[in-house]
Amino acid sequence: MIDLHSHTDQSDGTLTPAQLVEAAVQARLEALGVCDHDTLAGYDAALPIAQAAGLELVCGIELSTRMPAAEKPRGKSVHLLGYFLERPAPAEFRQWLGGIQEGRRDRNRRLAARLQSLGLDITVEEAEVLGRNLTGRPHFARLLVGKGYVSSIQEAFNLYLDESAKGYVDRCEPSLAEGIRRIRAAGGLPVLAHPVRLLRKKPDSLDPMVEQLVTEGLGGIEVWHSDHTPKDVEYFQGLADRFGLARTGGSDFHGDTKPGVQLGTGLNGNLAIPREVLDRLRR
Numbered sequence: 001m002i003d004l005h006s007h008t009d010q011s012d013g014t015l016t017p018a019q020l021v022e023a024a025v026q027a028r029l030e031a032l033g034v035c036d037h038d039t040l041a042g043y044d045a046a047l048p049i050a051q052a053a054g055l056e057l058v059c060g061i062e063l064s065t066r067m068p069a070a071e072k073p074r075g076k077s078v079h080l081l082g083y084f085l086e087r088p089a090p091a092e093f094r095q096w097l098g099g100i101q102e103g104r105r106d107r108n109r110r111l112a113a114r115l116q117s118l119g120l121d122i123t124v125e126e127a128e129v130l131g132r133n134l135t136g137r138p139h140f141a142r143l144l145v146g147k148g149y150v151s152s153i154q155e156a157f158n159l160y161l162d163e164s165a166k167g168y169v170d171r172c173e174p175s176l177a178e179g180i181r182r183i184r185a186a187g188g189l190p191v192l193a194h195p196v197r198l199l200r201k202k203p204d205s206l207d208p209m210v211e212q213l214v215t216e217g218l219g220g221i222e223v224w225h226s227d228h229t230p231k232d233v234e235y236f237q238g239l240a241d242r243f244g245l246a247r248t249g250g251s252d253f254h255g256d257t258k259p260g261v262q263l264g265t266g267l268n269g270n271l272a273i274p275r276e277v278l279d280r281l282r283r
């Protein structure tokens with residue numbers, strides 16, 4: 001069994017890279033993909049530990065991108081995975097990530113100010129203590145829980161942090177087309193992450209959208225994911241077939257940030273991704 005989508009505490013997961021490798025070994029995974037948001041620091045730190053433990057590690061990234069949408073001036077949010085199967089991402093790509101990280105810091109300062117204006121005692125410094133390498137909304141959510149303003153991370157998003165909620169503050173995100181281009185230029189495989197989220201917003205077929213993205217360089221689709229039902233998986237397998245896309249899969253494990261999602265096995269054991277998926281990806 002393998003898991004190609006996980007997060008460390010170098011983005012918004014709660015396990016350190018070393019703890020994540022240990023958890024993967026405990027779960028008897030044959031390969032683990034580290035796909036932190038906007039940073040390769042978790043992968044970099046995990047690599048020597050995984051090598052010592054005899055665990056195959058896959059270098060990945062997860063980018064939050066925007067895609068044009070008629071009804072939304074900001075565009076709609078699309079998560080894009082990048083897999084660097086032959087060699088880790090080069091310096092130029094890392095520099096580009098540095099710019100995105102800077103944009104986050106600016107957003108985080110404005111987000112803290114916004115939450116303060118809503119009467120909440122939240123500072124950017126406190127969020128950055130939790131976020132360390134990369135601070136995101138889930139860290140603000142944890143602070144809101146810790147201070148008793150809300151009772152769960154989900155409630156923090158629903159009341160304050162979600163795009164539709166009163167505390168939301170924009171950040172500069174690359175377009176989906178640019179994300180695809182950057183990953184390709186860096187020698188990576190761009191993969192549409194947890195496509196079920198796009199399906200929810202658009203109950204009809206994703207075929208036209210995927211057809212367009214393939215012309216822009218999309219190379220794969222995350223067929224297996226903790227949030228996918230068997231029916232979703234069947235649909236995404238068909239999409240992969242119709243458009244010649246590679247298939248990937250993973251739990252999107254975040255530790256305590258996403259309680260219930262287990263490394264390798266997903267949500268209530270809804271995942272068991274065979275090693276062959278990675279072998280085919282490499283071919």
Ligand code: AMP
Binds near residue numbers: 064
């Ligand atoms: P950021 O990249 O800092 O804007 O934070 C985005 C992350 O917050 C996503 O990757 C999700 O893990 C999480 N997130 C965004 N919206 C929600 C939501 N409505 N409910 C729960 N988590 C969310």
Ligand code: ZN
Binds near residue numbers: 007037254
């Ligand atoms: Zn995350």
Ligand code: FE
Binds near residue numbers: 062079193194
């Ligand atoms: Fe995601």
Ligand code: FE
Binds near residue numbers: 252
């Ligand atoms: Fe993820």
